Amino acid sequence: MNSTIPNGTPISLRSWPSSSKPQEQDAISVFFERINREQGGLRSITEDGLRQEIAEAEEGKAGKQDEGDTEEEDEEDPLDRKKELLMARDEMLGHIESAYHSASVTLDFISLLLSKDTPVQATLSMSPALKEIVPLGTLGVDRLQAPRIDKAQKDDNKRIAKGWKIQNINKTVDTILDSATRLEKEIESETKYWGEVLAISEKGWAVCRIPSEKQTLGVRFGFPEASLTFKNQSLAALRRNADGSIALDQGFAGSEPQVLRVRVQVNGVDTGSSAMPNAVADTAPVEAFILQARNTIFSSELWQELNRESRILGGLGVQAVDDIIVLSFNSTKKIVLDLVPLNDSTPLSSQPDDRLAEGIKLSLNLLLSFAHRQNHRRRTQPPPPISGRKRQTPSYNLLRPIITRLNHQRSIDALSSLLSDLRSIFSSASLSSNAEFKITHSPPQPPPIPNISNAERTVLALTSSLEATAIFKITPTTTISVVSQTAQAPAPTIIYIITLNPESPLTVRFSAPAQPLTTFTAVKEYILHATSCALAADHTSRSPSDNEIHKSAPGKSGWHLVVQPNVLRKIFEGGKGKHLGFHFDRKEGSGLRFRVVWDWMRFDLNDDSNIMLGKEEERIRGEGVYEWRSKRRQGGKEWEDGEGEVVRSLGDVIEGAGRWVDV
């Protein structure tokens, strides 16, 4: 098939651009171009604004006719001056041209004149055109009569010349003196200016030339790793005042100084606030202004990044409402972040949670600097392979490390309170010889990033991969260890890894969960149940052979395990059996509770008939309940109401439970 277009050439399917005028006027791309040119972009256009502009234009037209002449004169003035300038320039050029022409004509004339007498010199100064037109030596000069200058005229001439010379010398002296004073002043102010610039530069600020004005110096107070919008605002010009001192000129980006404010609120009432510096007075040295500008740009960047991060942290209790960000600290306290301008506000009185607010603000600042450092690291490393998708920088980790740390603290607290409650129960049940617990914090392992500096290592150590281990020894044979680890990505979570020691009888009956647990409630339930099972297992008798115990045997012996791990069973002669159950639970407000329940078995082992359970049974002799509670420090109340007896030990209770009682 013949085709004029070879295969493989890309074909553009756009139509020819139409050149007919009416269509051009209406094409939307032309509209956009015009809007961008005239109105400065689509962003600032609103319907109301456009109507206002139309109204103003109409008013302007009407008003113009009233104002009339003065306006026209004013408008013409700048036009006139331009025209004047151009006209003057043209005039000057014309004058110079004519002067040049007359001078060259004169030169030719004189040299032609002299060509008779000194042809060599004359030809040197003659223009080539003249040489062609007129041959040499055609003009001659001769004296007709002696010069009639007599002595009086000579004296006169001398005096005139002297006077003129003196005048000129005076004029020259005046001009030179003027320019000398002007230059001296200039040098003075320049020296002062440069002195101050040097002082600024020695403080550590980077001084550079401003790209738009080549002769003005500026100082860069921004951060090289900040995002683009802030980098554009981070240059300020150092302008020289009339006397040489420096004024900082931030251009259109200069705004009032702002700072981030952290407040701690309880039920809407402020209980703490971070410190806010005062705005710099006008008479302060330039460095103070530069510092303030840098703090402002840092705070505004921090605010922007906090907002960006809070949008993805909604599931962790972070809310961004209006102009504030609210973060829940614990059940009562909330942390409120907002950006406030620095006025000369009255200093707030110190409040109890000021330290907390200040600490959080400082840590946010540090985390932003750390994020800058990570940006720098990312920039200096070789870039990832090019792919079609556009990569965006992930939002900085500002609130997440704080939340991680809080969660970690909270989980350690919960663990230690649970374990200490258990220990107090054990001690009240006289089991304290067996139970101990210990919480250790393992040193954090920062991820192996090469060339990490100590400062970065510290930040990482404080916020990521925090680990704590709690080891709880229930009985001499059973030890539970709980490792709580924090993870930051994708969301701050804590996982709990529970392990049992291998020789514990629990590994068979109620072993540790294979997967790490994610909530503290699950951990608590595991620990409580495991404790009860361990205690049950501890009190079994060692003789598996007898099924039936003599009725007069001591109460403690004869218990053996059943399928449910926290229940023990004892069979007496004659088939009757007793159950002994161990339960731990936690009640709100009254702490941990340990219950031991013993009752008769509801069905005979020798009897195969099914007995209906579930009816309300009255309390028969030989059954009972005993409880131990963990003492909560509640204003000195040690004993629960109604409990006046001495607390019995677990061994006694089991002894009592296992005794045979005739029913």
Add this chain to the structure above:
Amino acid sequence: MEVTTANLKDRSDSGVAAMLSRFRNLVALSALGKKDGQKDDGTAATKEVAAAHALSMEVESAALVTAAEDLLRLTRELKELWLFGPLRGIGEGEGEGKMDEDSVKVGELVEAMLRKDAASANSNLGS
């Protein structure tokens, strides 16, 4: 125009030379043009010569001022170069400085304080 040491030195030298020569010309022009040992015929001190001298003196004085400003410009360029141009060593001012050691100590302090807070204020944080 490349900024080299030779260039800058040339510019300063030529500036100074220009100022001196202009000044010399000025002084020469301001003389009356009388030579020693010549006949006092006054032919040298005519009005035309005086006029020509006047114009030359204006030119010379303006050139003197320009040369002075030129030198001033040169000093400013030198100052700029000194501040942030190639005269500054590479890598000055970067690095961690004292922040490294401080950060380790601060980290330890913060960790200790957090653990102490956790251990003692058990009931404050709630659950």
